[in-house]
Amino acid sequence: DTGVSQNPRHKITKRGQNVTFRCDPISEHNRLYWYRQTLGQGPEFLTYFQNEAQLEKSRLLSDRFSAERPKGSFSTLEIQRTEQGDSAMYLCASSSVTKSTDTQYFGPGTRLTVL
Amino acid sequence: AQTVTQSQPEMSVQEAETVTLSCTYDTSENNYYLFWYKQPPSRQMILVIRQEAYKQQNATENRFSVNFQKAAKSFSLKISDSQLGDTAMYFCASSYSGGGADGLTFGKGTHLIIQP
Numbered sequence: 001d002t003g004v005s006q007n008p009r010h011k012i013t014k015r016g017q018n019v020t021f022r023c024d025p026i027s028e029h030n031r032l033y034w035y036r037q038t039l040g041q042g043p044e045f046l047t048y049f050q051n052e053a054q055l056e057k058s059r060l061l062s063d064r065f066s067a068e069r070p071k072g073s074f075s076t077l078e079i080q081r082t083e084q085g086d087s088a089m090y091l092c093a094s095s096s097v098t099k100s101t102d103t104q105y106f107g108p109g110t111r112l113t114v115l
Numbered sequence: 116a117q118t119v120t121q122s123q124p125e126m127s128v129q130e131a132e133t134v135t136l137s138c139t140y141d142t143s144e145n146n147y148y149l150f151w152y153k154q155p156p157s158r159q160m161i162l163v164i165r166q167e168a169y170k171q172q173n174a175t176e177n178r179f180s181v182n183f184q185k186a187a188k189s190f191s192l193k194i195s196d197s198q199l200g201d202t203a204m205y206f207c208a209s210s211y212s213g214g215g216a217d218g219l220t221f222g223k224g225t226h227l228i229i230q231p
Binding site: 033035091104106109 | 224
């Protein structure tokens with residue numbers, strides 16, 4: 001069990017550019033979540049996958065945001081036409097529906113700064 | 116919709132003391148789960164303890180225990196014999212049944228500082 005990994009750890013971009021983040025969940029976990037965390041706040045849920053199916057999307061996930069999990073393993077989160085308000089830590093978590101606890105395990109996050 | 120409220124933005128105690136972090140929540144669900152997560156300065160979120168709402172017995176994990184008051188919708192975390200490594204942000208969170216079919220709802224967090 002190598003834990004949830006996220007890349008890159010830091011991303012600085014200019015307003016209007018597109019960015020893509022990657023999340024690799026714990027290998028046997030079939031559920032994957034994306035959260036956004038701004039300074040001084042708790043994480044806010046963005047979206048959730050079970051295997052390759054995106055089953056839930058928060059109203060926070062505007063049309064500029066898209067997430068994929070093409071083979072039910074790693075996931076990508078893309079933000080198009082970034083805005084300064086997108087600056088935040090983007091957290092990924094995974095869990096296993098087959099385990100009774102179904103606890104979410106978090107990655108270290110990708111910190112996005114939009115200039 | 117669920118809401119989670121943590122009313123203590125920051126707390127500071129001496130090493131080896133016992134500290135209690137407060138959390139209240141609101142939900143219309145009967146089957147839900149409550150969690151405490153710790154986020155150290157390195158910022159990776161770690162699960163501290165979880166409680167199933169249908170269980171009356173309070174969860175414990177070594178030095179960490181909860182006081183779950185379902186009627187009052189209160190879920191406080193007690194840390195006994197606090198250690199310097201307990202310094203971190205602590206987030207209370209809730210979810211609907213199973214903790215997986217939807218996202219977690221987090222409070223704003225409590226910054227706990229353990230003084231030597």
